[in-house]
Amino acid sequence: MTKTVGASIDTGTFTKKKSQWVEVWGRFKKNKGAMIGLFVLIILIGIALTEGLWIPEEKVSTIVVADRLQHPSRAHWFGTDEMGRDIFWRTLYATRFSLTIGFVAVVVSAVIGIPIGAVAGYVGGKVESIVMRLTDIFSAIPTILMAIAIVSLLGRTTFNLMLAVGISSVPLFIRVTRASVLTVKNEEYIEAVKALGKSDLYIVFRHVLPNCLSPIIVQVTLRIASAIISSSSLSFLGLGIKPPTPEWGALLTAGKEYIMGYSYMCLYPGLAIMITVLAFNLVGDGLRDSLDPKLKH
Numbered sequence: 001m002t003k004t005v006g007a008s009i010d011t012g013t014f015t016k017k018k019s020q021w022v023e024v025w026g027r028f029k030k031n032k033g034a035m036i037g038l039f040v041l042i043i044l045i046g047i048a049l050t051e052g053l054w055i056p057e058e059k060v061s062t063i064v065v066a067d068r069l070q071h072p073s074r075a076h077w078f079g080t081d082e083m084g085r086d087i088f089w090r091t092l093y094a095t096r097f098s099l100t101i102g103f104v105a106v107v108v109s110a111v112i113g114i115p116i117g118a119v120a121g122y123v124g125g126k127v128e129s130i131v132m133r134l135t136d137i138f139s140a141i142p143t144i145l146m147a148i149a150i151v152s153l154l155g156r157t158t159f160n161l162m163l164a165v166g167i168s169s170v171p172l173f174i175r176v177t178r179a180s181v182l183t184v185k186n187e188e189y190i191e192a193v194k195a196l197g198k199s200d201l202y203i204v205f206r207h208v209l210p211n212c213l214s215p216i217i218v219q220v221t222l223r224i225a226s227a228i229i230s231s232s233s234l235s236f237l238g239l240g241i242k243p244p245t246p247e248w249g250a251l252l253t254a255g256k257e258y259i260m261g262y263s264y265m266c267l268y269p270g271l272a273i274m275i276t277v278l279a280f281n282l283v284g285d286g287l288r289d290s291l292d293p294k295l296k297h
Contacts, residue, residue, distance in 0.1 A: 034286020040279035059089035094246040108166025113173025121181030180212035214291035225280035
């Protein structure tokens, strides 16, 4: 009899969660801007995952001096750079590096910031005060300046670039997670779990954090866009991915020397960054509106 009741409870909980996500998806689909952003992101992620299968390697890296600095044409849709390489293929190929940096950087931020923010919000007292004062200190440092300092200290590699961008965004995740935990930790079901004698660690990661996911998911989406901009900015300043590896910021850096007569060299990588960031922001705004409990009827 106990097993049957337990099974029915599990089934009911699963069904309830499933219906909630169906409701969220229904609201998300009604947001035209969010759907456009999602469509663009699906295309970009598809390019990043499959580019090795259909983008010719010679189009990306082969130097053809005779074709250098050609304006956009049928042969070269985005023109060629100072070494005769096709900018169209290099911009597409750079999608993988730029998106990877954005995703990994946000994972680093979330893995560090979410547990710290959850513990600070749940424990409170001196622990919360110390964590938040340290967070205030780090928040006072501009994100790009902190990233520059970290890359300069650790060295110019792709991993260090992702680590620098990720660490610079940790304070934001600490703040968002702490604020969400503060709204949840005094709920009746949390008090019931405490009465069962469960440990604080179990309560935080099993019951508190799962009910704080909505604002965290939104921030993850929005921060990916910011991470792409930060990584491109570092590459533009010469602290990002080393050439000849194509990355949108690095392509901008190469093009700035020729911007007066060959502006297309900066135009297309810049458009790629703009479109990607806009798509992430549209999806993030759509998720925020869809996950907002105040929108439920």
